[in-house]
Amino acid sequence: MLMTQLKSKETIESLVAGKKVFILNCLGCKEIYFPEKEANELQKELSASGDVTGILTTDYVCNPDNLKLRLSKYQAEIDAADVVLVFSCGVGMQTVADYLENKRVYTACDTYPMPGFQGVTPLEYDCGQCGECYLNLTGGICPITACSKSLVNGQCGGSKDGKCEVDSNMECGWERIYRRLEKLGRLDAMKCPTQIRNYATDDETK
Numbered sequence: 001m002l003m004t005q006l007k008s009k010e011t012i013e014s015l016v017a018g019k020k021v022f023i024l025n026c027l028g029c030k031e032i033y034f035p036e037k038e039a040n041e042l043q044k045e046l047s048a049s050g051d052v053t054g055i056l057t058t059d060y061v062c063n064p065d066n067l068k069l070r071l072s073k074y075q076a077e078i079d080a081a082d083v084v085l086v087f088s089c090g091v092g093m094q095t096v097a098d099y100l101e102n103k104r105v106y107t108a109c110d111t112y113p114m115p116g117f118q119g120v121t122p123l124e125y126d127c128g129q130c131g132e133c134y135l136n137l138t139g140g141i142c143p144i145t146a147c148s149k150s151l152v153n154g155q156c157g158g159s160k161d162g163k164c165e166v167d168s169n170m171e172c173g174w175e176r177i178y179r180r181l182e183k184l185g186r187l188d189a190m191k192c193p194t195q196i197r198n199y200a201t202d203d204e205t206k
Contacts, residue, residue, distance in 0.1 A: 002089060002112060002114055002129050003111070003112050004089050004109040005035060005110050005131075006038055006039060006109055006110075007107075007108055007109065012042065012108050015085065015108075015136065016106075019051065020051050020052075020053050020080060020081045021046060021051055022052070022055075022056075022077050022081035022083070022084045023043055023055040023084075023087070024055075024058075024061065024071075024085070024088070024096060025039060025043075025055070025056070025057040025058070025087045025088070026058065026059060026086070026089070026092045028058075028092075029060075033114075034087070035109075039087050042108075053077040053078075053081045054077030056071070056074050058070045061086075061088055062088075062091045062092045062095045063095075064095060064099065071100075078103065081103075084096065084100055084104070085107075087108050088109065089109070090107070090111045090125075090129070090133060090135065091126065091127045093107040093135055094125040094135065094140055095125055096140070097135070098140065106135075109133070110132060111127050111130075111131070111133060113129040126142070126145040127142065128144035128145050137189055139180035139184055139186065139189075141173065141176050141177045143174065145173075147164075147174060148170065148173075155173075155174030155175065159172035159175060162175050178190070
């Protein structure tokens with residue numbers, strides 16, 4: 001099991017400041033705690049500014065087919081937005097970012113583990129539930145799960161022809177991140193490496 005927790009209000013506001021925003025809420029997995037009340041209150045404040053182009057509350061955004069169907073009905077609102085702000089676990093966020101690969105997609109949540117059965121997903125996306133989500137810095141590609149070494153400050157230098165040195169069948173996660181950021185015009189994010197990872201957050205809810 002796992003739970004989502006909102007990032008700080010200041011962090012979320014800094015992501016969308018001066019931008020048109022489309023908001024996506026995922027209420028899918030019942031075993032996942034989602035701070036619905038807090039999210040609604042924050043979204044009301046953001047909407048009051050007049051910069052929110054639309055809000056979609058749905059379930060299982062981690063299912064690509066379901067996501068495509070739901071988002072197709074809001075395409076005009078998404079096109080009008082500079083940023084898509086996702087309230088979901090890390091898997092849902094990665095699915096949205098991959099589908100909207102030409103749009104800046106940010107997560108408003110961190111994901112934490114909880115004791116119990118984690119479930120099984122057939123998707124290529126995974127969430128390390130580290131409680132310190134880096135997806136906003138890496139174009140929606142998780143460096144914890146997309147990199148065999150879970151490096152958060154860039155690639156190790158051991159990749160060859162775009163493949164991981166640990167698993168030659170696996171794309172280098174950081175090369176994927178570079179290509180995504182380049183497409184989004186956000187290579188400046190590579191100049192701001194993340195802080196040393198706080199592994200204590202992994203145990204806070206256990």
